[in-house]
Amino acid sequence: MDQKLIKRIKRRDTLARWIITAGGFAIIFCVIFILLLIARVSFPLFADPEAHVVARFQPEGMAGENILASGVDEYLENAYVLTRGGELVFFALPSGSVVRRIELEPPGAGDTLEAAELHGDQVYTLLWSGGAVTVDRVAFASQFDEDGNRTIVPRVERQAELSALEDGEPVRALARVARDGTLTRISLTSDNRLLLDRVAVTQDIFGRESREEIRQAIDGGPDRISALTLDEAGDGLYAGTDNGVLLRWDLSDAREPQRLGRVPAFDDQRQITALTMVYGDISLAVGDEKGGLSTWFPVSDPSRGGEERLRLIHELTGHPTAVTRIIASRRDKSLISLDRSGIVHLDHMTSERHLIGLDEISPLRAVGFSTRGTGLVGIGEDAVMTVWALYNPHPEVSLKTLFGKVWYESYDQPVYAWQSSSSSDDFEPKLSLTPLIFGTLKGTFYAMLLAVPLALLGAIYTSQFARPRFRELIKPTVEVMAAIPTVVIGFLAALWFAPLLERNIVAFFLSLAFVPTSLILAIVLWQPLRRVRALQRIERGYEFISLLPVLILAVAVAFVLGPVFEGLLFGGDFTLWMFSEGGLRYDQRNSIVISFGLGFAVIPIIFTIAEDSLSNVPSSLRAASLAMGASRWQTVWRVILPSASPGIFAGVMIGLGRAIGETMIVLMATGNTAIMSLSPFNGMRPLSSNIAVEIPEAPVGGTLYRILFLSAVILFVMTFLLNTVAEVVRQRLRRKYGQF
């Protein structure tokens, strides 16, 4: 034979072997790769935040105790300090060279700064030595030159100026300029009095401005105030005292400031040392003498007739020594807190995550946050300035916020909630996966409730009792049923079945009762008939056809009687009756609809696998059992079912996996409301449809995007486990009966 030809053939054979082997391994690789890739996208959710030093330098000629505040721009290119002399010094980063000095104009000649209070976006309330108060904002404007290079130009805007108090010397001053221009100042005098100044500028329809000035003393009570804060609008005033009491006032009517409550915050009467409003102006961050850090907001208290009262909501990781200053992020609900020993913590309120702790060699005296939370600046005792870049992409995510109950702002109690977006800016996304997992499980449960009995019993009948002729028809029919696109099932369930069910809900319940009753009735009536020779054929595999009229009749009777019953028992409208009597809401797209829709999709899968494993039980077993005199049901129940049970189990598992992951049906027929109600009359929002709904709107790399990938991982793992169990069981079964 031609050696060349043989060589070529052999070469081809080897080549084919390689290609085919590679193809085989590609499949395993695919499964692992899919899981890894999806998981990789969701991993950064749980990554620890990092802070690394961008710059560290000693500003020229500055002593630590002269520095009141410091800050940095969002690109981490400029940092600044505010000195007692009223000068803002800007440094280029990372070199530390001075780029600009801006003298703040003092209200009185020769005034120096006493205190600076940071609030909002780099806005400072400055208390000058003469007693006057100014509000100044540090702004960084980006400018682009001809080549498109960005330079950042810092500037300072004065937003308001208020003269010194006539009676009393302020030790602390807060001032806010509200969006409508209303100016509010709160002064705490050295003799523990609180004074309110309000300048309201109103404009009438002709554009004439009228100016109204109000000066009012606020009743502060006997406690000595040690910390104060005011919200951005200047309407909500909070104070903490040296014996651990929190006070709250409503200043919206400046003539009559209302005290809204006095809450002893700590049992051990520890002094409250720092207060700040968390971004969004609902929560109050409280730092105390013992280093504790907590957040509070008003919750209506049913024991006091619904009166709103401050409550401890979140307790964050504490400091070793007293907290001296808390600064709220302007991006989310994060807080940085500085304690007396100079340790800085970055915490997120809602997730209660301790993100970063910085204890520098030299204790920090002042800290500042960049606008979008990208960086942090600190000035040490030795006046060394350090700037950190923060890598902190998903501070709001923790295992607790994803799966546990979380007490969100403005809620009366901790809840499981999914609400990923809203129209307002300071909205905090509520990203609990628990209601979604609950929705998935609920939908699956109701679907299996319908599908498992129907599919298994049907499979038993088809494989054991039906005539072979029918079996050859039924099996392909069910397999074709499996091929019906789920979008079609979902559409029919939502737009045809759901309205039908809503109109005939009573008839539906009646048929639940009528169908079994009529079946029993039919069996009883059958007793005399089965003695008739001509009808005996029915018991040889025609039962299911003869039952068709019985079942249809039962459902038809239920539908005729439905409105009658509804009129008699429920006053003509069941859903209305249910709402007024039981307080149960009826959703048109509810669990019953899902039960039928999803059940319809799952039935053929369970049916096919169960039928296969039942028919594959060796016929010798069956023949032996029948030969021993067992009836056909006894044979099925005692012999066939136990042998086929692993296969049936596998079928149910695979059906379960399918129901968990099904998307289109639940997307169309559940109503997609993320509620946790067990009622069959309510809808749900399962993981799968949640992904389909939200992913088009999720920004790539954002928290929501990653959480959706995480929910895909959860789905993957759930179905992976179910399928693997089913497959292992099936392979065992195959080996067991392979020998027959």
Next chain:
Amino acid sequence: MQKYWRRGEPFVWLTGAALTLTLVMAAALIIVVMVNGLGVFWPTEVTQAKFQDGTRVMGEIIKREPLPSGEGDRIQFKTGNRDLYGLDFRWVDTAGIIELDHPVEAVVLEREEYGNFYGFLHEINAPDLDQPAGETLGEQLSAVRQSVEKRQQEIGQLEERVAGLSDRMQDLRLELQKLEFEGYPPESSAVKEVRQRQSLLREDFDTLVARHEDRRRELRQIQATFADVSGTLKTVAVADIVRAYYPNDMAWWEKAVFYLSKLKELFLGEPREANTEGGLFPAIFGTVMLIFLMSLFSFPLGVIAAIYLREYAKEGPIVRVVRIAVNNLAGIPSIVYGIFGLGFFIYGVGGSLDRLFFPERLPTPTFGTGGILWASLTLALLTVPVVIVATDEALGAIPKGVREGSLALGATKFQTLSRILVPMASPGIMTGLILAMARAAGEVAPLMITGVVKLAPALPLDGDFPFLHLDRKFMHLGFHIYDIGFQSPNVEAAKPMVFVTTLLLVLIVLIMSSVAIHLRNKMKKRYTYGTF
């Protein structure tokens, strides 16, 4: 009786009842789809209702149901004329109706916008046409429509030329963008040349557009006035009339012809009115193309993997793990595949392609956004297990003796495979392919995040170079159902179209899977006899 129970006969009946219920559910689904889908295009009679107070309502009767109070019935009319009444549907109590009749001269217009019009022809206003032939107004209208259609075709040709020019302008714009990106200064000869070509093209384009506009304006001068049932006149440009017919004056065969013409529009026409009217051609085309592309990827991989498993791999733990992996792939929820497609294909591979080959277009993505390529790759992954399982079973059904015989005659493994085993298993492999295609045709969830859209401006395959546009978004029958059934502003008016689309999709899938199952059963019979 007692013996009857002991023998367990009632349980047999119970299992029978379960089977009956399952089959009834399946039958109900098919019947509902058939009943609602088949009748949509059959012209319904237009009914006129006269009321005691002298007002009238005219339209198609959609349904009749008892009033919630239980006294009397109410009828839902599809009154159309959305531009006059604001709503397409109206509920009417039968109590107030004096008379229901079917005026012979009632005309139904299908229009380009505002849905159907029900009314009577009032007059025709065609200034620059000769007195149209025909005795009655109706005949005149059809004559006018014919000449308008002829002109519309001319305008259509103009439109095509405009589209061609605008494509070329787009190409030039991209070329310019690329040149600029590559750093050619504006005064360089290459850039200048492109700019010159651009300005020449723009002149052509402008004149053509102007001519097109003139023609269109002229055409829109040809108008017809119709009166609704209460006498309100409405003037409609004849060019806006898609179809005009007199359902009360049609014999059954005329209705049949009408039905066929609607079917033709369904298969070949473009959708109108936010997809709720008109044809499904782009959706059908998108579906077919998607399945085709998917098959290109999934079949070779699936068949090769199955051959490896059955013929090359040694039975052992590895093969068992692979089998489990394959069955797992089949069980992974389709939405997870979608997420994978989004994360890996679109943002991963697509994003890299954009950075490598189309950096000048960034940040506008070319491949870094959903498209038919990514959707079909995602579907390919999803359907690979179906192909593997079917091929594996088909190969497994071939008796061992066949292989041994071939090898004994000196054939190599590959020769045995390619000459004996694969041809013998081909019906089984075919089954797998068809089942995979049926699965792909019905799958929607992964497409929703990998590139399907409600209205694609262009087909992924057309006459413009390079003919096959894998980066384009596409339409799909399954998504069409979801979109018009759940996201259209007027769900009630969209329902007929949803049912038609559903019927079409169900038919496609059912036919494909019936063929596959038939093939498989036939093959099973072929190899299950005898013992080797």
